[in-house]
Amino acid sequence: MLAHLRAISSTPTHSPGFSSPELRTPFTESFSREEASSLAEESMKETANNYMHDTAPEFAAPETTAPAITPPETTAPAITPLEIMTVPRPEALATDNPMNQSFSYMNSVHPRRNAMHPQEVHDEMCDIMKDVYRLYGAGYSEMLYQKAIIRAAYVQGLPVMTERDIFTDFGLGTLLVGRVDLEVAANCLYELKVGPSKIEVDKKQVHKYLKAYDNNSENIQRAALVYFAPGGLFIHNVR
Secondary structure (H helix, E strand, C coil), X not given: CHHHHHHHHHCCCCCCCCCCHHHHCHHHHXXXXXXXXXXXXXXXXXXXXXXHHHHCCCCXXXXXXXXXXXXXXXXXCCCCCCCCCCCXXXXXXXXXXXXXXXXXXXXXXXXXXXXXXXXXXXXXXXXXXXXXXXXXXXXXXXXXHHHHHHHHHHHCCCCEEXXXXXXXXXXXXXXXXXXXXXXXXXXXXXEEEECCCCHHHHHHHHHHHHHHHHHCCCCCCEEEEEEEECCEEEEEECC
């Protein structure tokens, strides 16, 4: 009996439809199906790729030549050099000193400069100085009288320069001679003083200025000392 059982257990059993006992196990059968499916899918992809590579026509990008664009012919307008308006200076104002040139130019373009005679300018300035003294009286600084005269002259349309530095060259180079209190219309000069008159001393200062003006060929035709003194206004003509 025992021998018979051993014989049955050692005898392999075969199910119909299978040729090998190893394919009966569920694990072996499942692994084979997944592997086959994966291999089949990879084979199909490879075949499709090879087919597309071998049979796809080669497309070449068409050669396109962009038409040449010719810019329109434009003619730039001719540039005319800037015309600088120059005011011719009289021979009397000719000087190589840039300081004197600039001041002379400022006066030469004033609308009343060439229309007024030096005596007319001098008379108007004397009237202005009398009005200033009548308004303020004595006891103020030279600067106050000077500013009041400049403002009144401006109202009257008289071109006035104040504290002008006078340069000239007597042969040793251009040097500063002095500073003029008032120059009016490029033909009148006034030196202002506060206090009692010292004509003989102060005339030297004005003559020094006039010598520099004459050396620069500037046409100062009237020059005067103006004293704002306690006893009144004194105007002494030097030229």
